[in-house]
Amino acid sequence: MVATGFSAFESLLVKSPHQRESAELLLLCWVFANKHVPLDEDRRYLERLAARAHHRRDLETLLAAARRQDLGDVQLAAEVLTKEQSGPIIAFLRQAVVVATSDGALSLRNHHILRFLADLCDVSPDTLRALYREVTGRTLAAPEDLSHRSHWQPAEPEAEDTAEAEAGDTGSTQAHAGEPRASWRDRVRRLAENQWREHKQQQQWRRQQAQQAREREQQREAAAQAERERRAQAHAKRQAEAEAQQREQARQQAQAETLRREQAQRQREQAQRQREQAAQRQRQEQQQRQYQERQRRERQRQEQESQHQEQQRQWQREQSRQRQRAGFDAPSYPIRRALIELELDTSASPREIKLAYRRLAQRHHPDRFHGQSEWRITLASQRFQRIKNAYDLLMQHA
Incomplete structure (x- = not known):
């Protein structure tokens, strides 16, 4: 099947x-x-x-x-x-x-x-x-020839059995033949013992060779294992060194980044201080210019006031001389002051007073100075108030 x-x-x-x-x-x-x-x-x-x-x-x-x-x-x-x-x-x-x-x-x-x-x-x-x-x-020797007689010849121990069989068949022979048969059996026994000892020795030698081969194999395996362990340790060492180097590089990069941020922060703070200092210098310069402008205008006003007073005094002296020549009494000081404020003389009529007031009031009205400095608006308001007071006083005595 x-x-x-x-x-x-x-x-x-x-x-x-x-x-x-x-x-x-x-x-x-x-x-x-x-x-x-x-x-x-x-x-x-x-x-x-x-x-x-x-x-x-x-x-x-x-x-x-x-x-x-x-x-x-x-x-x-x-x-x-x-x-x-x-x-x-x-x-x-x-x-x-x-x-x-x-x-x-x-x-x-x-x-x-x-x-x-x-x-x-x-x-x-x-x-x-x-x-x-x-x-x-x-x-490694060449293999034996399979046709050799040692591969097909019967084993030696069979000779003893053959000899014993022959001895049994010839038991009726003469007694003097027993000694040669005994000697032959002894030789066969000794041959068997020698072969047995040689076999044991050869077996012992084979065991020793096998043990040595196994020991050499174990030594090779141990050497290979030691080499693998050495390579593993070397690899672990290289890996540890690489990791340490990476950590050191990371630390250096972090330190460099920290230094860069600190430097950038210092630069920003320095730039901010420079801007603040520049702005402060600009404010100081502007305040200085404004102060100088106020001083200049004040001096100009004082000069104009001084010139105006001088002109007023001259005009008053001239009017006084004219009145003296004409035999008239001079007007009072407030009236003269009001006439000077409206840029008129003592001979001005009420109509001229109104025209002068309208002209000067339009010229010095505070609304015309809107958007200028506070100091300039204050001066205009003061001048406008003096013009109005002078006009009211002159209209009372007109």
Whole structure:
């Protein structure tokens, strides 16, 4: 009957989120299953790799698939590894060499399996030999010839069984033949003991080689871990220095910004003081000009007043002389003062008084000086009041 389901490895591969790691682990289990003497240390090494690849619980499934020597699973794993790779996979090939040589001697099958994996990982034979020497300290020899008699000759211990059978068949022979048969059995026993001791020594040597290989692998892993930690520390140090430099730059920028704001504030305050000082100087200059203008006008008024008084005195003297010549009495001082204010003489008629008042009142009315200085409006008001008082006085005595 044709099977329609998946194999155990195919089911695991379909469900696995890390198909490349699953394929690599199956190929390593294939190497493990084809060793002369699989060691417990190899099993623990595979368990560590399985835990790293998230397949700790699937290791038994992979080992069972590898022991079945199902080339379909091997081909599927090889296809997955070829599809996922982007270059030579030295790390995986190193792991395969470690597993294959942990017991010292490399089995004939693993001879060919390692070369197959090297070709699968796109690694040249020279690189494979260099990697093998680096891991084991020995040269990768050519695989043995499968046609050699050692691969098909029966094992030596069968000779003892054959000798015993022959001894049973010849039990009726003469007694003097017993000693040679005993010597032959002793030689066979000694040969077996020697072979057993050699096997134990070779097994011990293989364990030592495997231990040394694992120690070298652990040393490489420790060195790689130390290098990663050193790089991480260097990266953290560089990052801390960069952060410190950024903080220092930020502090300097903040300090520069503070200095810039303070300088701008000082410049604004200085500009404000300069504007206030300029405005104060302008006010002082304007007040000085106004004061000088008032002084000038006051002096001008006093001069005009002085001239007017002098003219009035001259006119009064002239009028006095005329009256003396005409025999008339001079008018009183208030009347003379009023006539001078209206710019008239003693001979002015009431009509002339009215005309003079109208003319001077229009000329010196305060409304004509609206918008000028307060001092100028005050002078105009005082002059207008004197004109009006003079007009009222003259009209009373007209």
